[in-house]
Amino acid sequence: MKVAVIGAGLIGQAWAIVFARGGCQVRLWDGDSAALARALKLLEQQVHELENKQLLSDAASVLARVQTVSSLEEALDGAGYVQENLPERLEVKQEIFAAMDRLSLPDTPLASSTSSIPASAFTEDLPGRHRCLVSHPVNPPYLIPVVELCGAPWTDAATLERTRGLMEKVGQKPVTLHKELQGFVLNRLQGALLREAFRLVESGCVSAEDLDVTVKDGLGLRWSFMGPFETIDLNAPDGVQDYCTRYGGMYESIAQEQTGTEPWSAELVADVDQQRRALLPGSELLNRRIWRDERLMALLLHKKQVDTADLK
Amino acid sequence: MKVAVIGAGLIGQAWAIVFARGGCQVRLWDGDSAALARALKLLEQQVHELENKQLLSDAASVLARVQTVSSLEEALDGAGYVQENLPERLEVKQEIFAAMDRLSLPDTPLASSTSSIPASAFTEDLPGRHRCLVSHPVNPPYLIPVVELCGAPWTDAATLERTRGLMEKVGQKPVTLHKELQGFVLNRLQGALLREAFRLVESGCVSAEDLDVTVKDGLGLRWSFMGPFETIDLNAPDGVQDYCTRYGGMYESIAQEQTGTEPWSAELVADVDQQRRALLPGSELLNRRIWRDERLMALLLHKKQVDTADLK
Structure with missing residues (x-):
């Protein structure tokens, strides 16, 4: 080809x-x-x-x-x-x-x-x-x-x-x-999560650093090999339907507080940017990108190895 | 202690x-x-x-x-x-x-x-x-x-x-x-992403299976070791501020379509449930949970090893 x-x-x-x-x-x-x-x-x-x-x-x-x-x-x-x-x-x-x-x-x-x-x-x-x-x-x-x-x-x-x-x-x-839509699927999912992330920092609930920990040492672990639907499917005894019966009301209630569509304010963006710069100086961004790609490569190799073991 | x-x-x-x-x-x-x-x-x-x-x-x-x-x-x-x-x-x-x-x-x-x-x-x-x-x-x-x-x-x-x-x-x-809030941080982030995930399936844009692929072979990879703020910090030459200047407008525009707060309809939940059952029969849920925990253990061991290598 x-x-x-x-x-x-x-x-x-x-x-x-x-x-x-x-x-x-x-x-x-x-x-x-x-x-x-x-x-x-x-x-x-x-x-x-x-x-x-x-x-x-x-x-x-x-x-x-x-x-x-x-x-x-x-x-x-x-x-x-x-x-x-x-x-x-x-x-x-x-x-x-x-x-x-x-x-x-x-x-x-x-x-x-x-x-x-x-x-x-x-x-x-x-x-x-x-x-x-x-x-x-x-x-x-x-x-x-x-x-x-x-x-x-x-x-x-x-x-x-x-x-x-x-x-x-x-x-x-x-x-x-199956339809054209702005942001396709990936950036729409990322946008939904980022919006709540910015909102939580803006309201003073959590630092940008701790928010990242919540994902990288929590939510993101399962999502890196299952995705969100399989995750909830396995999180209630009888699968997705059972999960939504148990927790749908909680998520509906949370959603009432997640409707804002205003632009991220300059102050909010500057605040998150400053929190990041305190953790990683601007001069280190390039090195950190190399680190990220090395971590991605190591993660892919890991996934390849465990996927192969799964098939045996 | x-x-x-x-x-x-x-x-x-x-x-x-x-x-x-x-x-x-x-x-x-x-x-x-x-x-x-x-x-x-x-x-x-x-x-x-x-x-x-x-x-x-x-x-x-x-x-x-x-x-x-x-x-x-x-x-x-x-x-x-x-x-x-x-x-x-x-x-x-x-x-x-x-x-x-x-x-x-x-x-x-x-x-x-x-x-x-x-x-x-x-x-x-x-x-x-x-x-x-x-x-x-x-x-x-x-x-x-x-x-x-x-x-x-x-x-x-x-x-x-x-x-x-x-x-x-x-x-x-x-x-x-720093404040009491329903769902704490983790379930609020999960809720924001799940709501968009259900919305995309409901509107016929994507299957539940492909949505999971978008996360487990896309978004979820970086999130499993960086979190969402570090991810965007590294995705524009000059960090978070630069990223928001470039893409903030796109996310604001997407957010206009992500404001729904209605309960997930019985039909929608049944549809996602059926799609999951076609991929994994209900009788296999228990085995799949064992698989999930084994994958989590393997992922943690992987992270421990690469974190140790990072420190050297």
Whole structure:
């Protein structure tokens, strides 16, 4: 399977790794040839790092499957799937999707990595609009496997199914959204939790540090291998229905206090920011991101090992 | 340090393990002596299981530190901390706290495990109300370290500090709540996320299964070692303030669609329940809970190992 990755920024590089690790032939293209050359170097470093961390087994052959190309035509030639990663501007998406639709094989899925623009906004007038969709990753997708697949109203089911199949084949965890909605699923869930988190700090109930502890040493443990529905399913003797009978009233009552939609005030944001800076100086952010990625890699390796043990 | 654990149900047993594992002498009491004998057997099994999973190192000496006693007086005699775990009924809490206040050393913290009744509701008229609080665990506390500490308005700071210190000493992760509020912090965060999760299923956007994937293979990974504030702090070049400048508008806009407070409808709950039963028959719930606890144990061991490596 040949995959075209369009745009060689951080997300494009990461997708190239995902597809090459999954056995695909990847053609990576960017309009800026200097950026393309830099991208290839960074990508090589990342692939070796993943091999060091036991998250891929043969860096050399993974890298051999990634080829940079100097034209969009060349990238799309014979491609069975296209992943686009250009800047988040509507006119950029409209222009590149028109070009991709013109230059690619007729039924090849054309997917955008956009996190904020629905596919309907940049595909409506295309002859091949039925094969266009959003495949929204979490950065970086070679460490965070979920991918949200969301078509426009005119995207055909076969496109979504083929894309889902490809994502599974390369080891990602696709989820299918049946309607276009802002924030897709992941950022809507994150937004709901963040809003309550900010509210609790604003009302003086808890510090930002203790709020993080509540998640990382509490809620987040089960969610890292089960998700919220399976969590409640196992938290009452007879499952979800039983859980909602026991605790639905409590959550309904709490929800009455969770309806605010106002912007986070400048004072509140500054307060949380200051609390974070007291825990981690701004000069340490970059090192902490490296730490985060190492923790993510270690967690993925752990999950891979216990998943394998589960299957035995 | 002597710790009294009052009530020998699942939570009482689990607390006995936490304190004994942490080096405390534990006296476990229950009004039902047959229940107390059963509890000790279950507790022994659990301690051996934790030793098998490398989550404690000397089962025999842990068990030697747990003593069952036949009267409340004996349990409280000389205790430096008391953890109460009787049924979740106001009059039960009022009665036991009056007795504990009468029978224990004057400044010993008296803590309830209640998840739904604020300390102010059952301590107002006690001579020793300054040393009463809620220490709310997540079940089972020997696998999920967070403990929410929440006093009544009259609980003194020293009581909260001593309790926090004890929890840290025995390896738990205490968080301090500065106001009484329903659901404390953990269930308020869980409620906010669950409400959006149910809403997304109700509106036909996503299946319950895919929603769980979005968390367990996406959001929940970082939250299992960072929490939501550190996550966003690292997700924009200059931290929380920068993140909120970039994405605050998106979350504000999403929040407009997240204000519903109505009860989860019977149809919606039945739908999610059916989706779960299609994935896991009701007859498998018990086995799956064993699986969950094994996964939690493996995750904790993993976190312990990487935390230790971080410190090097």
